[in-house]
Amino acid sequence: MIHYLRQIWDRFRDFIxxxxxxxxxxxxxxxxESPSVNSFKTFVFGxxxxxxxxxxxxxxxxxxxxxxxxxxxxxxxxxLEVNSLREYGIENESYKQMLQLKDTSTLSLVTSKIIAKSFxxxxxxxxxxxxxxxxxxxxxxxxxxxxxxxIVHSVSSAFSIVRTLRNVHLKLIIRNERSRSEGILKWxxxxxxVTNLPKTADVKHGDRIVTSDISSxxxxxxxxxxxAKIINPESGYFNDLIISPGVDFNSIKSVxxxxxxxxxxxxxxxxxxxxxx
Amino acid sequence: MKTGWFxxxxxxxPLLLIQIVxxxxxxxxxxxxxxxxxxxxxxxxxxxxxxxxVSGFVYGLLIDLIIGSLIGSTMFSFTAAGxxxxxxxxxxxxxxxxxSYVFILILFLSSLxxxxxxFVILSFGAEGDSFTxxxxxxxxxxxxTSLIGSAVIILFPGRKFF
Numbered sequence: 001m002i003h004y005l006r007q008i009w010d011r012f013r014d015f016i017x018x019x020x021x022x023x024x025x026x027x028x029x030x031x032x033e034s035p036s037v038n039s040f041k042t043f044v045f046g047x048x049x050x051x052x053x054x055x056x057x058x059x060x061x062x063x064x065x066x067x068x069x070x071x072x073x074x075x076x077x078x079x080l081e082v083n084s085l086r087e088y089g090i091e092n093e094s095y096k097q098m099l100q101l102k103d104t105s106t107l108s109l110v111t112s113k114i115i116a117k118s119f120x121x122x123x124x125x126x127x128x129x130x131x132x133x134x135x136x137x138x139x140x141x142x143x144x145x146x147x148x149x150x151i152v153h154s155v156s157s158a159f160s161i162v163r164t165l166r167n168v169h170l171k172l173i174i175r176n177e178r179s180r181s182e183g184i185l186k187w188x189x190x191x192x193x194v195t196n197l198p199k200t201a202d203v204k205h206g207d208r209i210v211t212s213d214i215s216s217x218x219x220x221x222x223x224x225x226x227x228a229k230i231i232n233p234e235s236g237y238f239n240d241l242i243i244s245p246g247v248d249f250n251s252i253k254s255v256x257x258x259x260x261x262x263x264x265x266x267x268x269x270x271x272x273x274x275x276x277x
Numbered sequence: 278m279k280t281g282w283f284x285x286x287x288x289x290x291p292l293l294l295i296q297i298v299x300x301x302x303x304x305x306x307x308x309x310x311x312x313x314x315x316x317x318x319x320x321x322x323x324x325x326x327x328x329x330x331v332s333g334f335v336y337g338l339l340i341d342l343i344i345g346s347l348i349g350s351t352m353f354s355f356t357a358a359g360x361x362x363x364x365x366x367x368x369x370x371x372x373x374x375x376x377s378y379v380f381i382l383i384l385f386l387s388s389l390x391x392x393x394x395x396f397v398i399l400s401f402g403a404e405g406d407s408f409t410x411x412x413x414x415x416x417x418x419x420x421x422t423s424l425i426g427s428a429v430i431i432l433f434p435g436r437k438f439f
Contacts, residue, residue, distance in 0.1 A: 014330065018326070018327075025337070028349035037348055059302075118297075123346045
């Protein structure tokens, strides 16, 4: 019997070991959201990120001059925009006083550099050089001047990992800024789409899409992108939209983490009844 | 000539560092070549399929931990990709494979296995992903990896492309 088993082992050893490793990988996937696995993962990425951060800083230094020029241009553009928004702000303030509304915004921004990016189109994660020491918590939105980038997924003391809009697991409730119709935004692996939008919803090509204030994750209207294509199937009650994101995910180097007191800690891994993270 | 376990592990960390910091600078529409996979295929062709599966498993585990991906996903896809590359292992033809276009073909196949598997695992349960979309994305990513992997043939001493 032992001789027979040994023969089988000798003959199929590679297949048996590979099969075991594949099964073990699948087992690990099922345990991937457990607290002990997550804390180990946080420890490892936090440790390796020190090396990543060093190399990233060296590379970024060579890129600083062109980035400075770009920032100066952007500052000038924003200055013009602020001037016009100030007018609206004054007007808005007087309306709020008339309606006796309280200003509930508690937003502040933490500047952060991207020190690493994932390397498969479906993974959609970035590593930031700021962590819990800087007040960053799981669930905080990450933006840049062009709109929403993603949401903080894991945090170590000095680094954090963000799930970008190009992560298949990230789902968000969004709103059409013009018509106020709402839907669920997700990345299919190829496109950023809004699904299950009723056919009666008023949507036009080029409409601005922002995050919805009914979202349990991002309850501030942050710009996501514009409607690039309306998919209108002949059957069924719903339309799908393809969204062109405001952010160019291939070229982002630095970001802002939006700190607010309104995000409950560790809400991200759970899914609410609307299928949103 | 077999390399043993030391060199593949030694080369992994600098490669991963380059992969996540430098390689994004040459991304094409979000696609980037996969340097750890190139190294995995290279070492597997020198050491055999068991080596490919085990080192793919270790590489994948480290990648999942370091880049914060779904833990187990790259472990699974790299194990399968390493084993796939190992199927072409032939002790008498190691040098020929690594010096010719055969290396690129094996790299492309292994990369395709990795990309398809990781795409399926990560998008499992997500609506809207189509089979053709997965295949198209995987082919683009594999082509880019193979293109960069052709540098191995160029750098390998005594090369003969065809």
